[in-house]
Amino acid sequence: MNVMSVLNQIMGQAQGGQSRSSGGMDINSLMGSLGNQVSGGNGGSGIDVKSLLGGGALGLMLGSKRGRKMGGTALKYGALAGVGALAWKAYQNYQSNAQGVPQQAPAQQGRPLEQLQGAEQEKRGLEILQAMIMAARADGHVDANERALLTQEIEKLGPDDELHNWIQQQFDAPLDAQALAKNADSPQASREIYVVSAVMIDDQNAMERAWLDQLAAALNLDPGLAKELDQQVRAVSQG
Template sequence: MNAMTILKQLMSQASGGQAGSGGGTDVNRMVGELASQFKGGGSKSGGSGGIDVKSLLGGGAVGLMLGSKRGRKMGGKALKYGALAGVGVLAWKAYQNYQAQAAGQVPDNTQQGQPLEQLQGSAQEQRGLEILQAMIMAARADGHVDANERALLTQEIEKLGPDDEMHTWIQQQFDAPLDANALAKTADSPQASREIYIVSAVMIDEQNPMERAWLDQLANALRLEPALARELEQQVHVAAGV
């Protein structure tokens, strides 16, 4: 399956020229800083950081998954979608902050797993599948992905060039029950769990009770400490500058 090919294009849809937008986190810079913490690591971010709100909400697979045509407001809520371009970096930063606040100690990198941007080959492909699954489930969390929306979303995803196996897998994700425990079991490391949560936090509208409930269920399924879950959500807002 070509999961990372699809994910990188989705990240690209959610990225744009934040460097000149005044505010928010420079995701590219964070990727570069993170690379120095891992031996042999290089910056391989799937996007350029930031977000072009108009292009995001105007269409494309990400725009449809975010349910823009159901009336979500632009501004802060839209800006946070730029965090998709640096999901691994932001999840790792949240972990570092959480550890520093909880114990005042430097985190032990060796037991956590690497961020998405530092993985390569089959390991990155597997993590990409986990993140894509989280994105699709979060998009379905409000229960409003009807047959017409699914057809439109499938059409947009097809434009990204999924191979046959990937196409079948994506359709399976739309048919599968919304099961936070099943999603949590796909996580291959603590870092993967944090990335699954943070991408879900990006996708949901926290003002929607059903979507907020999904995020809370996921935090429990992933066995995230409440303080860590809050820090992960905070990183999404920091990245958006809101």
């Protein structure tokens, strides 16, 4: 399946920029951009909110009709473009600040999405895309009409037949945090799944927040780590 081609384009929509056609992501560029946002700088990768919520697959998944606030809340969607780097940074902060938490070798953690290649990146990409779709459905507002519109937008991204069928299956599947968590292939994958979900949900929506809490439990995330992941997502929105 050409999942990374589609996922990269969706992530490109999060930045309000040009869609990426294919290939791996530049981890150094993403880290620089992410660091600039977290530190409150004014870099050249600013997020075009109008472009973000005006349409496209991401805009429809977020559901602009739900009345999401603009500004900081929309800015956090830029975290999608560096999800692996952000999740890894949060883990490092957590390890540095936590007392009595066993230190684990980096090899045991798995690598960030942006550092993976080939089949490994495709597999992680499926996990990330599944998490995005599940989070988009968490408030129960993806009706038949929205699904049809979303399918049209996803088709524009050029998924192959196998990926198209897989995406449709995700819209039909039960919302099951345990099933989603089982797909995580490493602790880093679990953190990325949580970050993507945290970006997609609206904290002010009780149903969406409940989904995120269920997912954190299913992923066996320590509450302190989940809190750090949430803080990193919020930091991007304040950039």
